[in-house]
Amino acid sequence: MLQLVRQMPPGVLLFLAYAFVVLSILGLTMPVVIDQAVQTPVTFIGLVWMGLLAYLIFTMTLVLQRKQAAYGLSLGLTTLLLPLAAIVFFGAGGWILSVVLVVAFGVMVWALRRPRSREWFCEL
Secondary structure, three states: OHHHHHHOOHHHHHHHHHHHHHHHHHHHOHHHHHHHHHHOOOOHHHHHHHHHHHHHHHHHHHHHOOEOHHHHHHHHHHOOHHHHHHHHHHOOOOHHHHHHHHHHHHHHHHHHHOHHHHHHOOEO
16 A cells, blocks of 8 residues: 555645545534434435545545546545635635635646646546
8 A cells, every 4th residue: 555655646645635634624523413413313414424425435445546537536526625715715714714725726636637647547
């Protein structure tokens, strides 16, 4: 596994770092979902969190397996930064954090679209 990580292009490593950050945020906010599940078995936030968790783990697994489908899924997961930037801008976060999130989105998309990163997703 360590050899696989050494072979990864920087864009794929950047995406995996982003995916692990998202995974850790989901894990840290899971008590909110669990508290709501005690009162009501099916909640909107629970459905969204479980769907996002499944999408995230599936995408990370495909990236590590170098599957072609992982390219589109990784770009899709990267687009989560744009709604987050809008929420931060119109919410309580302010415009500076919003600009940082948009720049992070641009860097992530640029890194994933580089030829070396696209070559990583070569298996069917």
